Amino acid sequence: MRRLFGAALFTLAATAALAQPVAVPPFASKPDMARLDYDLKPRQIAPGTWVIEGEVADFTRANGCNIINTGFIDTGAGVVVVNTGPSRLYGDQQRRAIERITRAPVLRVIELNLHPDYFFGNQAWADKPTQALAGSVAGMQAEGGAYADNLYRLCGDWMRGTESTPAREAIDPKTLPQVLQIGGHRLELRRLEGHTDDDLVLIDHTTGVLFAGGLVFTERVPTTPHAHFARWIASLDTLAQWQAAGQFRTVVPSHGPVHSGGAGIAQTRDWLQWLTARMQDSAERGLDLGEVLRLPVPERFARWAAQPAELHRSLTQWYPQHEQRVLGGVSGAR
Amino acid sequence: MRSLRRRTVLTSLAFAPLAWAQEDHTGGDPLGSMQYPSLREQTIGKASARFTDAVIVRGPAFADDAMNVPLLVDARGLNTVGGGVARIRVSVDRNPVRQVLDFEPLRALPMLAFRIRMEQASPVRAFVQTRDGQWHVGSTWVQAAGGGCTVPGITRADGSWSRTLGQVQARFFNNVIEGSRRLRLRVMHPMDTGLVAGIPAFYIEQMELQDPGGQPWWRIALHEPVSENPLITFELPPQSPPAFRLVGRDNNGNRIDAEVVA
Numbered sequence: 253m254r255r256l257f258g259a260a261l262f263t264l265a266a267t268a269a270l271a272q273p274v275a276v277p278p279f280a281s282k283p284d285m286a287r288l289d290y291d292l293k294p295r296q297i298a299p300g301t302w303v304i305e306g307e308v309a310d311f312t313r314a315n316g317c318n319i320i321n322t323g324f325i326d327t328g329a330g331v332v333v334v335n336t337g338p339s340r341l342y343g344d345q346q347r348r349a350i351e352r353i354t355r356a357p358v359l360r361v362i363e364l365n366l367h368p369d370y371f372f373g374n375q376a377w378a379d380k381p382t383q384a385l386a387g388s389v390a391g392m393q394a395e396g397g398a399y400a401d402n403l404y405r406l407c408g409d410w411m412r413g414t415e416s417t418p419a420r421e422a423i424d425p426k427t428l429p430q431v432l433q434i435g436g437h438r439l440e441l442r443r444l445e446g447h448t449d450d451d452l453v454l455i456d457h458t459t460g461v462l463f464a465g466g467l468v469f470t471e472r473v474p475t476t477p478h479a480h481f482a483r484w485i486a487s488l489d490t491l492a493q494w495q496a497a498g499q500f501r502t503v504v505p506s507h508g509p510v511h512s513g514g515a516g517i518a519q520t521r522d523w524l525q526w527l528t529a530r531m532q533d534s535a536e537r538g539l540d541l542g543e544v545l546r547l548p549v550p551e552r553f554a555r556w557a558a559q560p561a562e563l564h565r566s567l568t569q570w571y572p573q574h575e576q577r578v579l580g581g582v583s584g585a586r
Numbered sequence: 587m588r589s590l591r592r593r594t595v596l597t598s599l600a601f602a603p604l605a606w607a608q609e610d611h612t613g614g615d616p617l618g619s620m621q622y623p624s625l626r627e628q629t630i631g632k633a634s635a636r637f638t639d640a641v642i643v644r645g646p647a648f649a650d651d652a653m654n655v656p657l658l659v660d661a662r663g664l665n666t667v668g669g670g671v672a673r674i675r676v677s678v679d680r681n682p683v684r685q686v687l688d689f690e691p692l693r694a695l696p697m698l699a700f701r702i703r704m705e706q707a708s709p710v711r712a713f714v715q716t717r718d719g720q721w722h723v724g725s726t727w728v729q730a731a732g733g734g735c736t737v738p739g740i741t742r743a744d745g746s747w748s749r750t751l752g753q754v755q756a757r758f759f760n761n762v763i764e765g766s767r768r769l770r771l772r773v774m775h776p777m778d779t780g781l782v783a784g785i786p787a788f789y790i791e792q793m794e795l796q797d798p799g800g801q802p803w804w805r806i807a808l809h810e811p812v813s814e815n816p817l818i819t820f821e822l823p824p825q826s827p828p829a830f831r832l833v834g835r836d837n838n839g840n841r842i843d844a845e846v847v848a
Binding site: 402542546560568572575582 | 644645647648653654656658699750755757768846
């Protein structure tokens with residue numbers, strides 16, 4: 253049994269090395285900066301299930317800083333919303349877009365991690381239960397102000413009226429995994445980790461849709477401000493096992509196109525392994541951060557969105573640890 | 587082609603008198619910075635300096651971490667000019683403290699890599715003096731959201747700096763660039779800028795790399811903008827001795843004294 257398991261892991265690793273490209277459809281929305289209209293267009297991907305796709309890109313004023321996929325499930329007994337976008341305006345417009353599709357009441361709003369575009373629309377959902385893992389709620393509370401400063405600088409008027417409003421209900425990780433039978437949908441919440449300390453994923457067993465949160469990026473350089481690389485890779489292995497076992501077919505990453513199968517999981521894994529190796533090797537060779545920023549990127553990653561800005565952010569944050577590690581022991585302490 | 591030329595002529599006619607009428611407030615700076623003339627005077631006094639591509643200054647396209655902006659300076663292009671490089675002074679137009687460091691390569695190569703804090707987007711300059719006394723300037727523009735000078739560093743914030751003050755990590759790396767033996771040094775020091783309320787300026791003033799005979803191979807003076815726990819990359823000749831000693835002091839008189847062994 254153990255041997256079989258090892259063979260399965262080996263197969264996963266081989267699959268990851270050959271991460272397949274995923275087609276990126278053109279950005280469906282045409283954001284209007286003058287009217288501050290995100291032009292949100294829900295797209296149905298499964299029975300009762302819609303996504304509102306952000307641009308596969310970095311934050312810009314032209315895209316309204318709308319780079320996240322949010323979603324909602326109309327279960328037949330009420331609506332479950334996943335993530336609320338980068339601003340108060342987004343939350344307002346998301347809510348109206350959902351109301352155009354269904355008149356069913358929203359039961360709860362689930363936020364998959366602590367990053368700002370997962371919860372900065374919460375002001376529009378003040379009358380509904382907004383929920384996230386307890387660790388994510390604590391992170392939202394601690395870092396929300398800094399997120400707001402950064403997004404106001406990057407996105408300007410799109411942020412008008414936005415105040416960091418963390419999820420109000422903390423999900424105790426000890427209660428997970430948790431299956432919720434809501435209307436005609438059997439939803440399961442599970443906790444993984446590595447993109448952040450607390451990564452919530454939502455599997456709809458009725459439709460085979462996985463809302464993967466920040467664990468899966470597709471055709472877009474993964475963001476790493478709260479990453480733990482080894483744990484993240486382990487979580488991707490877990491997701492790949494669940495996918496191989498048929499627990500879901502459709503993957504909704506938070507950033508990048510919705511797709512079938514394991515391509516996004518494999519792409520993210522490939523990137524994290526490559527980035528870790530690039531930093532270790534460069535540090536061992538004695539390269540300075542400024543030199544590593546200028547090294548070319550393999551062809552399979554060069555086409556990805558947010559390149560090279562997101563890579564530079566990751567290197568700037570994480571490479572110094574690798575440099576310090578290879579410098580070794582200290583001398584000359586007082 | 588003809589219309590293009592015609593348009594060029596018209597454009598120059600339209601704008602040339604205006605340009606002549608205006609005084610150049612940038613001292614001929616190719617980056618067009620009005621702060622350049624005062625920066626030059628602060629850095630090299632009344633001497634003149636010529637802009638040159640022989641002095642390479644490289645920064646990131648965007649300073650993602652304004653407290654650790656990686657800079658590379660390479661003045662090897664002046665090795666055969668004016669008797670070679672005597673000193674390199676790095677300064678930043680738009681920082682509240684503008685002088686960054688003063689490096690005398692002595693027997694090392696005239697290049698180094700280091701990190702600084704930046705308060706806002708700015709040109710970064712390397713003023714290089716050759717042994718004939720002439721100054722040469724290389725520049726780059728670094729975009730930054732800023733704020734790097736006016737927030738406390740990590741070890742200042744968590745109070746751990748006093749336990750590690752003056753500790754040195756060092757390692758040699760061969761074959762990184764042709765004709766050099768690379769030395770990377772990290773010295774634990776908070777490098778307080780004096781711009782954070784209640785924390786006076788506290789920084790490494792002087793460091794020197796000495797061979798076993800006590801001869802200096804390079805000398806460097808740091809100023810407040812150099813990042814916390816400075817990590818500096820030097821390039822020594824391949825035939826340099828296996829062991830050195832790093833000696834220095836900060837502006838409070840704390841001494842740095844460490845073996846640097848391959």
